[in-house]
Amino acid sequence: MSITIDRINKRFGNFTALNDVSLEIPEGKLTALLGPSGSGKTTLLRIIAGLESSDSGRVLFGGDDVSNLHVRDRNIGFVFQHYALFRHLTVAENIAFGLESLPRKERPGKQEIRQRVEKLLEMIQLPQLANRYPSQLSGGQKQRVALARALATQPRILLLDEPFGALDAKVRKDLRRWLRALHDEYHFTSIFVTHDQEEALELSDQVVVMSQGQVEQVNTPTALYARPESRFVFDFLGHVNTVVGLVKGQKLVQGDAWISLPGVRNDQEAQLYLRPHEVQLARAPSVKAKLPLRIASISLIGSEVRIELMPEGWQSDEVWEVGMSHSEFARQSPTRGELWYAVPEVGHLFLADGAEPRTIDWQYTEAANASNM
Numbered sequence: 001m002s003i004t005i006d007r008i009n010k011r012f013g014n015f016t017a018l019n020d021v022s023l024e025i026p027e028g029k030l031t032a033l034l035g036p037s038g039s040g041k042t043t044l045l046r047i048i049a050g051l052e053s054s055d056s057g058r059v060l061f062g063g064d065d066v067s068n069l070h071v072r073d074r075n076i077g078f079v080f081q082h083y084a085l086f087r088h089l090t091v092a093e094n095i096a097f098g099l100e101s102l103p104r105k106e107r108p109g110k111q112e113i114r115q116r117v118e119k120l121l122e123m124i125q126l127p128q129l130a131n132r133y134p135s136q137l138s139g140g141q142k143q144r145v146a147l148a149r150a151l152a153t154q155p156r157i158l159l160l161d162e163p164f165g166a167l168d169a170k171v172r173k174d175l176r177r178w179l180r181a182l183h184d185e186y187h188f189t190s191i192f193v194t195h196d197q198e199e200a201l202e203l204s205d206q207v208v209v210m211s212q213g214q215v216e217q218v219n220t221p222t223a224l225y226a227r228p229e230s231r232f233v234f235d236f237l238g239h240v241n242t243v244v245g246l247v248k249g250q251k252l253v254q255g256d257a258w259i260s261l262p263g264v265r266n267d268q269e270a271q272l273y274l275r276p277h278e279v280q281l282a283r284a285p286s287v288k289a290k291l292p293l294r295i296a297s298i299s300l301i302g303s304e305v306r307i308e309l310m311p312e313g314w315q316s317d318e319v320w321e322v323g324m325s326h327s328e329f330a331r332q333s334p335t336r337g338e339l340w341y342a343v344p345e346v347g348h349l350f351l352a353d354g355a356e357p358r359t360i361d362w363q364y365t366e367a368a369n370a371s372n373m
Helices: 041-049 091-100 110-123 139-151 169-186 197-203 221-226 231-236 326-332 362-372
Strands: 003-012 015-025 030-034 056-061 076-079 157-161 189-194 206-211 214-219 241-248 251-254 257-260 269-274 279-282 292-299 305-311 320-324 339-344 346-351 358-361
Touching (some): 003 041, 030 197, 139 169, 169 197, 241 257, 241 320, 320 326
Parallel strands (some): 157 189
Antiparallel strands (some): 003 015, 241 269, 269 346, 292 305, 305 320, 346 358
């Protein structure tokens, strides 16, 4: 079941929660609504569910306008951040609750309800806990039960509001992996709200980045990370290293720092964004850049060494971060306080004239120059 959001607007007093939002949610895909607090993502989810009404605009399920349908008539499953399980009911009774609450005409027989609950318990891998109460479950188990309860009525659409927000990091990761596998098996149309960039990029088929009640960008996780269309999206999707300056002689210049920008018009302000994995470190400047940085800290924990650096002779809004393999770290032996130079490999350029962001690939340029020699 596909979902179409058509020019939705919503205000709470003087606050604009959603501003002319239009969006397509593909059938059978897992879509993430990603953004900071106050971006409008939960309000949009609640309007889709019918828990909140919009001021204007339409919501369509598979082409049918459901804007005026009551939540009980939309056939959606909703999973809340804090489980919302009934403490006085067992796991099996919690899962069966939605089925037993259906109108008599729609309610399955007792035998079918029992069979459906048993199947859902197998699906969430908790059949042995059918007779336990919520207080006897871990956080991850409670969230699985909440998901099974949402799926019990066989909804057309599954909506999840920060489903892993109340869980610790390890349980979150395990449950994300489990939910992705479950979705791949059953292919229900799903939308989940999150402010966690890693969660959105790892779990979803499509990411909708929201800010101040508007959609900033929609794309697959890979394309979104590789080709952000705005500074906000770039800033929000993980750490970035930035250089802000003026283009002179096809170089971006600021203080003692410069980076070559072949083919870029001179005499305009620009911002260059470089992700940590798009930068290498060297003990001397390269022919494509002079970016002096002094090592502030070194973290050896993880699959790579994370090095934080402070600009030397120029300024940046944030501390720079560069990754280095453990083998390279052992060979180079960088230490805190040393002066090193950043060597960019790929960068993303935003010009003051408002043109589309450009990707600068210095590796490709070097290879092209070498082949022409």
